[in-house]
Amino acid sequence: MQGFEADAGLASVKLVASDMDCTLLADDGSMPSNMPELIGALADAGVTFCAASGRPLYTLRAMFGDYVDRMAxxxxxxxAIWCAGELVFKDLIDVATYHELIDFTLADGRGCPVVCGIExxxxxxxxxxxxxxxxxFFTEITYLDDLDSLDADVNKYTVYFPEGDSEEVFARTYRDAWAGRFSVTTAGPEWIDFMNPHVDKGRGIKRLCDHLxxxxxxxxxxxxxxxxVQMLEAVGHSYVVANAGEHMRAHARFMAPSNNERGVARVIEALLAAKAR
Structure with a gap:
């Protein structure tokens, strides 16, 4: 796999989308210290920076603070997709359906149901x-004695696995039970995420590109x-960070330095240098 310096087309890039955990964020959860300046420099160069995450919208807004209106x-x-201060897309799971998912999780007994509402x-x-x-991951949490009467606008359902065995549980139990009705994916060792079948990061990037x-x-x-995976396969310039699992290399053209080496920031700096030539 080629290093990020081998991407000869950086000057043509108009959107940079980065995953958060283990990609933009270091293992200690910190963001590159110069991200505000990089996001501003990208915007000034006509490039939109997008944080693409399983995290909810309100958490991402809080993480990026004052410069959130210059990005997506x-x-x-x-x-849900937010761009330049505006919610441009949301996709809701109907109430009866997310209660089916809650009941399935509770009957299985191995994970904690997390119902991801807009608010x-x-x-x-x-x-x-x-x-x-x-x-x-959630800056806004509502605890309820039970979830039986919940009736909220919900755009994702997720299951937390305290034992870090989400991939095994997904393969043995959740995938075959739900993959025909939902876009279902693991998001690291602790999470299984459910979205409506036409929702994933790849389709999200396509929607954002259409909007832009x-x-x-x-x-x-x-x-x-x-x-x-779907996001990497949707774009013209696909990168995995060096700390990604070996299986991810089949889905990208280039490798960036690891999250702890601030690989996202280094790719953005290379892009800005290419734009300035």
Whole structure:
């Protein structure tokens, strides 16, 4: 696999989309210190930066703070898209259907149901024991004694596996039960994510490109794990970070330095240098 320096077409890029956990964010959860300046420099060069994540929209907005209106957010694996201060797309799971998913998770007994609403994440009070971990991903959490009466606008359903065995559970139980009705993916060892069948990061990037009036051939994406595959395959410039699993290399053309080496920032710096030539 070629290194990121081998991408000769960087000057044509008009959209940079990056996964968050284990891609943009280091293992300690920190963002490159110069990201505000890089996002601003990209915007000044006519390039949109997009954080493409399984995290909810309100969490991403809080993470990017004052410069969020100069960029795009693809949240909940593409179930909501925010661009330049405006919500341009949302896709909701109907109430009866997400209650089916809750019931399935509870009957299986191995994971914690997390109902991802537009305004809040909804969890059972008995799962508050994991609150410190949940707060890394959900800045707004509503705890309920049970989820039986929940009736909220929901665009993703996810299951948290405290034992870190999501990939095994997905392969043995969830994939065959639900893949025909949902876009289902693991998002690291702790999560299985459910979106409506026409929702994933790849379709999200295509929707964002349509909104921006650009071609996916002029989009660049960086990722590290399974829920990034469709996004990497949708764009003209596909990168995995060096810390990604070996299986991810089949889905990208170039390799960026690892998340701890601030690989996303280094690719953006190379892009800006190519634009300046």
């Amino acid at each position: 957010l693809l949240s909940d694996n593409g179930a 809040s994440g909804y969890l059972r009070t008995c799962d508050r024991v994991h609150d410190a971990f949940f707060r890394r 009036g650009i071609s996916t051939a002029d989009a660049l994406a960086l990722g590290d794990t399974y829920n990034d």
